[in-house]
Amino acid sequence: MTPDTLDARAGHALAAAAEPGFAAFGTDPWWITLIKALVIFVFLMVCVILMIMADRKVMGRMQQRHGPNRFGPWGLLQSLADGVKLSLKEDLIPRKVDRVVYIAAPMISAIPAFMAFSVIPVGPEVTMFGVQTPLQLTDLPIAVLLVLATASIGVYGIVLAGWASQSPYPLLGGLRASAQVISYEIAMGLSFVAVFIYAGTLSTSEIVDAQRPIWFAVVLFPSFVIYLITMVGETNRLPFDLAEGEGELVGGFMTEYSSMKFLLFFLAEYVNMVTVAALSVTLFLGGYLAPPPITTFWAGANEGWWPVLWWLLKFLAVMFLFIWLRGSLPRVRYDQLMQLGWKLLIPVQLVWITAVAVIRVMRNEGAPPVALGAVILGFFVVTLAALAAWSRAADRRRAAEDAEHAERIRALREDPMHGGFPVPPMDAPHYGSSVPAEELRSARPAPTPPTDKREEVTGA
Amino acid sequence: MELYAPIFVLGGIGAAFVVVSMIAGSLLGPKRYNRAKLQSYECGIDPTPQPVGGGRFTIKYYLTAMLFIVFDIEVIFLVPWAVHLDALGVFGLVAMVLFLVNVSIAYAYEWRRGGLEWE
Numbered sequence: 075m076t077p078d079t080l081d082a083r084a085g086h087a088l089a090a091a092a093e094p095g096f097a098a099f100g101t102d103p104w105w106i107t108l109i110k111a112l113v114i115f116v117f118l119m120v121c122v123i124l125m126i127m128a129d130r131k132v133m134g135r136m137q138q139r140h141g142p143n144r145f146g147p148w149g150l151l152q153s154l155a156d157g158v159k160l161s162l163k164e165d166l167i168p169r170k171v172d173r174v175v176y177i178a179a180p181m182i183s184a185i186p187a188f189m190a191f192s193v194i195p196v197g198p199e200v201t202m203f204g205v206q207t208p209l210q211l212t213d214l215p216i217a218v219l220l221v222l223a224t225a226s227i228g229v230y231g232i233v234l235a236g237w238a239s240q241s242p243y244p245l246l247g248g249l250r251a252s253a254q255v256i257s258y259e260i261a262m263g264l265s266f267v268a269v270f271i272y273a274g275t276l277s278t279s280e281i282v283d284a285q286r287p288i289w290f291a292v293v294l295f296p297s298f299v300i301y302l303i304t305m306v307g308e309t310n311r312l313p314f315d316l317a318e319g320e321g322e323l324v325g326g327f328m329t330e331y332s333s334m335k336f337l338l339f340f341l342a343e344y345v346n347m348v349t350v351a352a353l354s355v356t357l358f359l360g361g362y363l364a365p366p367p368i369t370t371f372w373a374g375a376n377e378g379w380w381p382v383l384w385w386l387l388k389f390l391a392v393m394f395l396f397i398w399l400r401g402s403l404p405r406v407r408y409d410q411l412m413q414l415g416w417k418l419l420i421p422v423q424l425v426w427i428t429a430v431a432v433i434r435v436m437r438n439e440g441a442p443p444v445a446l447g448a449v450i451l452g453f454f455v456v457t458l459a460a461l462a463a464w465s466r467a468a469d470r471r472r473a474a475e476d477a478e479h480a481e482r483i484r485a486l487r488e489d490p491m492h493g494g495f496p497v498p499p500m501d502a503p504h505y506g507s508s509v510p511a512e513e514l515r516s517a518r519p520a521p522t523p524p525t526d527k528r529e530e531v532t533g534a
Numbered sequence: 535m536e537l538y539a540p541i542f543v544l545g546g547i548g549a550a551f552v553v554v555s556m557i558a559g560s561l562l563g564p565k566r567y568n569r570a571k572l573q574s575y576e577c578g579i580d581p582t583p584q585p586v587g588g589g590r591f592t593i594k595y596y597l598t599a600m601l602f603i604v605f606d607i608e609v610i611f612l613v614p615w616a617v618h619l620d621a622l623g624v625f626g627l628v629a630m631v632l633f634l635v636n637v638s639i640a641y642a643y644e645w646r647r648g649g650l651e652w653e
Contacts, residue, residue, distance in 0.1 A: 100536030111544040115551070165560040169572040170584070181552050188548030192541045212540040219613070220541070240584045241574035249595050256602040263609035270616035329575050334559025338552060409652035412598075416650045420605065420641075424634060427612070431619060435627045438620055 096277070098199060099213045106202060110211045114191055121393075122344040126153040129397055136401035157337060165333040168239070175238035180331070180338035183231020186224035187345040193217035194352045195279045197362045197381040209362070209382065210279060217278040218266055221353055222259065225308060228346065229255050235339070236327035247326030250316050250408065257415040258307035258314075264423035265301040268294045268430045269357050282361030289366075291358040296426050298358045300419055302395070305350040307415065309343060311396055313403040314411055351392040359388045425460075429453045597649050601641075608637050 102110070127142065127150060134141025142152040167173065197209030214220060229252050236248015270276060272293065273284040284290075291298040307314040323329070328339045355361060362381035369375050375384075406414070429450075436446055485492040574581045615622065615630050622629075644650060 096537060100539075102540075107540045107543055111540060111547055114544060115547045161555070161559050162562050164563040164565065166571060168574050170574055170581075177556070180556070181549070184552050185545055185548050189541055189545040192544045211544060212537050214537050239574065242576065242582060242584065245584075245591070249591060253595055253598045256606075257598060260602065260605040260609060263606070264612070267609070267612045267616045270613060271619050274617055274620060276613070276617060324575065324577065333563050334555050337559075338555070412650070412652045416601075417645070424638065427616075428631060428634065431616075431627055431630065434619060435624055439624065 096213060096215070098208050099210075102207050103205065106205050106207055107211070109202075110207075111192075114211060115188065118188065118191060118345050118348055121348045122341055123153045123157070124150075125344055125347065125393060126156075126340075128393075129400070132394070132397045133401050136398075160337045161334055163333045165335070168241070168330050170240045171330065172238040172240065175234050176330075177335070179231050179235035179238055180335045180342070181231075182234060183228050183342040184338045184345070186227040187342045187349065190221045190224040190349045191345075191352065193220055193278050194349070194356055195282050195361055196385045197379065198376065200379055208279065213277050213279045216276050218270075218276050218281070218353075218357070221349065222263060222266075225255075225259065225346070225349075228342065231339075231342065232327050235331065239327075239330040241330055243324045244327050244329045247323045247329065250323075251310060251327055254310070254314065254316060254411060254415075255308055257412060258304045258419075261300060261415060261419035261423060262304040262308060264420065264427060265297045265304060266357065267423075267427050268297040271427075271430055271434055278356050278361075281357060282363065285360045285363060289358065289360040289363075291360075294358070294430070296422070298354075300423060301354055301358065303414075303419065305354060306396065306399060307411070309347045309350055309396075311347065312400040313406050315405060316408050316411055347393070347396060351389055351396070354392050355385060355388045359392075361385065425453070425457065594652060597644075601644060601649070604637065604640065608633075 130152070131141040131143075131149065141149065143149040145151045145155045167176065192211040193213060195208065195210040195213070199206055199208045201207075232255070233248045233252040236244045236246075236251070239245065239248075269281065269290050272290060273281040275281060275284070281290075306312075310316075328336055331339060362376075362385040364372075364375035364381070364384045374380070432449060432453075433446065436449060482492075574584075576582065611633065612630070615626060619626060
């Protein structure tokens with residue numbers, strides 16, 4: 075055997091090792107690919123339509139009202155009717171906008187949103203019209219990066235829409251939205267790293283396979299929680315929907331858009347939600363694998379078309395989480411949003427990734443359990459110390475703020491023009507009325523003592 | 535390439551939908567000229583003149599963008615390392631921890647100098 079053949083064989087072995095498990099992909103006949111792509115497209119559209127409806131229905135129920143219930147059975151067709159109506163509205167282009175960019179922006183944000191779903195596995199190999207094929211449009215050696223990349227391209231749509239409108243509200247909305255999305259993208263990328271360490275691959279179908287023993291949501295719980303937070307931030311949903319911020323920026327970056335262009339932004343937002351939810355199922359919740367207790371008494375749960383059901387159930391659970399969060403949390407302030415992203419999620423992730431990597435390497439190297447336990451304990455102590463320091467600093471800052479506030483109030487009481495604003499004294503009696511002057515609030519109101527709840531509920 | 539082609543098939547379907555719906559939207563809707571309607575929207579007052587390119591906005595956004603680049607590159611470095619951590623072993627771990635410490639110094643510096651504060 076000559077060295078040349080050896081090299082060639084080594085080359086083949088390397089090529090095979092570089093792309094293991096991709097034999098099932100890229101071999102579909104063209105019509106199967108087309109069918110799968112069409113099914114994914116239709117699924118995304120139906121998901122968006124039902125999600126908008128579910129959003130309004132579930133929110134309605136959470137707020138003790140009905141939500142839309144007029145059009146179709148239980149109001150199911152409401153968003154379809156909304157879409158038709160929006161498309162019949164005037165397609166208005168304000169005179170001052172940069173027309174080319176203004177028209178391109180909705181396309182730039184909608185098209186990549188569709189592409190990201192192509193790497194999501196919804197089932198194992200099945201027989202479709204006599205062809206053996208995996209229930210996934212395609213898989214790549216860099217599949218998860220593709221999702222991150224398409225999400226990043228979507229940001230261009232937002233920032234260009236804000237810029238091209240040539241109007242203050244959209245500009246601010248676009249800037250805010252892009253700053254928010256890129257900030258949360260870092261935390262999102264970092265939360266994937268721990269998954270990659272455990273799965274040893276970027277291909278989505280192999281990541282799902284790697285979760286056969288146990289889901290990554292259990293093993294890598296902190297990563298999962300941070301991914302859930304960043305996925306809400308990334309899609310501009312409440313409580314992080316500062317991009318729209320109706321109270322302050324009218325409609326954010328889409329203020330100047332109407333008719334179908336507005337609809338496309340909306341569509342892109344909801345398709346992005348579908349994608350990140352599907353990604354969370356893939357990376358953390360075991361993808362299409364049946365929940366563990368089921369496989370113990372039913373071995374066939376992961377065979378054939380059944381996995382699609384498990385995938386759908388998990389997917390719906392994550393989608394419901396979006397609505398639940400929206401129904402229960404108030405919108406955060408922009409500085410709180412950025413603070414959470416940059417000062418909490420990123421450092422926590424860095425420490426967590428280091429911990430995961432150290433423990434993984436130690437176990438691979440066969441370190442004694444005592445050393446392993448000591449390292450885990452060390453990370454625990456470091457985390458607790460950091461938490462304690464952080465809460466002490468927060469307490470001190472709050473105390474300083476309170477003192478400053480009290481000082482300002484005191485100064486105002488002595489001199490109403492303190493601070494330069496010519497205002498009447500706040501404790502002056504109301505002119506021409508018998509209403510007595512309001513008592514000044516000297517500092518933050520003390521926390522109200524817990525009262526018996528039954529007494530508070532009155533009426534109805 | 536066969537692996538990547540289906541992505542573009544799906545993208546093509548999406549693009550076709552987007553283009554068709556935008557053309558349909560501009561054809562289906564009414565067209566009624568109104569001078570006020572074509573102004574940019576500012577809650578009813580006359581729009582403020584906007585300098586071309588959006589004018590100036592707070593430097594915080596530039597800082598965030600710069601920091602984003604630093605951290606995004608860090609994430610991209612972390613990804614191949616994470617995938618091959620089992621093969622790289624202790625050497626890879628030590629190298630990456632050194633790299634993380636390096637980036638964290640810049641991060642701590644920016645934090646201390648108030649680059650992460652949003653008022």
